[in-house]
Amino acid sequence: MSAHLQRGAQPVFLTPLGIHTRTMLAAYLRHTMTVAAALMTIAITIDLWPQVALLTADPAQNGPWLAWHILRLAGLRLPDLLPPFVPFAAFLGVVWSESVFTESRERLLVWNSGRSPLKCLTPALLAGLLIGAALFVIDGYLRPAAIHVQMAEKLGREGQRLDRDRSSGNHWIALPDGLLRAEIAYGPPVTLHNVTVYKLDSEGHLSEVDTAVLAHPLPGDRWLLESGHYWRADFADRGDVLTTAAAREESEIPFTTRMIAMDLNTLWLRNLGLSPQYLPLPELRRLARAQIISRDESGFRTRLQSLYAEPLLAMAMTLLGAGLSMLFFAYRTRWRALVSVLLAGYLAHFASRAFLLMGEFGYVPAVVAGWLTPLLLLAAAGGVLLAIQWRRGLGLRMQETPAYSDPG
Numbered sequence: 584m585s586a587h588l589q590r591g592a593q594p595v596f597l598t599p600l601g602i603h604t605r606t607m608l609a610a611y612l613r614h615t616m617t618v619a620a621a622l623m624t625i626a627i628t629i630d631l632w633p634q635v636a637l638l639t640a641d642p643a644q645n646g647p648w649l650a651w652h653i654l655r656l657a658g659l660r661l662p663d664l665l666p667p668f669v670p671f672a673a674f675l676g677v678v679w680s681e682s683v684f685t686e687s688r689e690r691l692l693v694w695n696s697g698r699s700p701l702k703c704l705t706p707a708l709l710a711g712l713l714i715g716a717a718l719f720v721i722d723g724y725l726r727p728a729a730i731h732v733q734m735a736e737k738l739g740r741e742g743q744r745l746d747r748d749r750s751s752g753n754h755w756i757a758l759p760d761g762l763l764r765a766e767i768a769y770g771p772p773v774t775l776h777n778v779t780v781y782k783l784d785s786e787g788h789l790s791e792v793d794t795a796v797l798a799h800p801l802p803g804d805r806w807l808l809e810s811g812h813y814w815r816a817d818f819a820d821r822g823d824v825l826t827t828a829a830a831r832e833e834s835e836i837p838f839t840t841r842m843i844a845m846d847l848n849t850l851w852l853r854n855l856g857l858s859p860q861y862l863p864l865p866e867l868r869r870l871a872r873a874q875i876i877s878r879d880e881s882g883f884r885t886r887l888q889s890l891y892a893e894p895l896l897a898m899a900m901t902l903l904g905a906g907l908s909m910l911f912f913a914y915r916t917r918w919r920a921l922v923s924v925l926l927a928g929y930l931a932h933f934a935s936r937a938f939l940l941m942g943e944f945g946y947v948p949a950v951v952a953g954w955l956t957p958l959l960l961l962a963a964a965g966g967v968l969l970a971i972q973w974r975r976g977l978g979l980r981m982q983e984t985p986a987y988s989d990p991g
Contacts, residue, residue, distance in 0.1 A: 600705070603693060607680065607706035611901065615676030615714060619665065622672060626664045627657050634739050656739050659729045663741075663860075666722040666893075671932040673714045674900040677707055678924055681908030682916050690913050700909065700971040707905035711898025718893050723864050730861045745857060753777075754855070757876045759846050765798065773853045774799055778808065780845065791815045793843055806845045812837040848873050859886035859943075871949075881949060885942030888953025896935060899960035904928060906967035910974075931960055 733742030775798035795811030942952020
């Protein structure tokens with residue numbers, strides 16, 4: 584036996600990525616997937632039940648292949664239904680794992696081994712990073728791709744509702760210098776049908792009206808009108824364009840083609856009617872930075888910020904779930920403590936959805952809507968960690984307890 588072992592106990596070194604971390608990480612991920620699967624079973628059943636009639640009504644999809652078409656539609660609907668529930672499912676999965684861990688007395692064994700609370704949160708941190716990365720891919724890439732497949736094939740309720748081949752009907756669109764009424768052919772390329780453009784002067788008086796059968800976009804905020812006519816008020820008569828006197832009637836000038844300036848974002852026009860979560864990420868970035876005279880502008884910006892903040896939200900939920908579990912039922916799972924922790928997780932989920940809705944409608948800035956809840960939850964998880972530290976007599980020190988040292 585060495586002189587070191589003769590004088591005292593051998594030092595104990597606890598690794599942050601050891602067996603405990605791997606075991607807890609596997610439990611967190613397994614239970615999170617179980618909770619997410621349960622939630623998705625309910626959500627997909629509710630979503631698909633009214634759509635079965637749409638599939639059976641199509642002879643091409645009926646018969647022996649009906650089950651395959653239903654399963655395929657369920658797979659395409661999954662990326663749309665899953666993302667909002669993933670952070671809450673991660674919280675429930677972590678709390679479930681911690682409750683099992685406590686009831687098996689393994690948490691007591693870990694506490695007695697001297698492992699620091701910070702290292703006990705390492706599995707939750709890793710789980711949050713993995714779940715957050717998966718959530719970003721599903722929500723940012725798979726969700727738009729899945730909905731565009733449904734649109735292209737006119738598959739299911741959403742595919743038929745968002746069909747871009749049918750007539751959109753008349754749209755009234757605000758312009759910086761007037762108003763537009765037209766039917767949109769989404770293309771690509773996007774074109775306008777039965778166009779009427781009302782232009783106002785600097786004082787708000789009607790100065791020009793252009794009508795055309797077709798309108799095509801050109802570079803530089805210009806549009807080519809085909810087969811129409813235009814009316815332009817004389818400068819002296821602006822503000823007094825409404826009259827019933829024959830002598831005051833204005834003439835309309837026909838044209839075969841006419842080029843006009845119209846500040847209208849064609850990317851926004853092509854995606855008009857689509858929710859921001861259905862836009863591919865490159866298009867979403869462009870629209871979030873564009874100047875659009877529409878309420879959609881706040882929706883695009885909020886969607887982009889929430890998408891970037893989703894990995895942090897998932898990590899904050901896992902850390903909060905693990906911290907609250909270790910604080911309130913590290914030694915025994917009391918039902919009141921368990922209900923309180925679950926209620927805290929639900930309130931966190933509700934707060935994140937509420938802020939996103941407020942951001943989409945422009946009540947709060949997009950950055951606040953996307954990032955405030957994850958940052959507050961992360962701060963709450965840090966507060967819980969400090970409470971555990973003080974309870975174990977560590978204060979602000981992030982170290983193992985008890986500390987084994989050689990007295991000699």
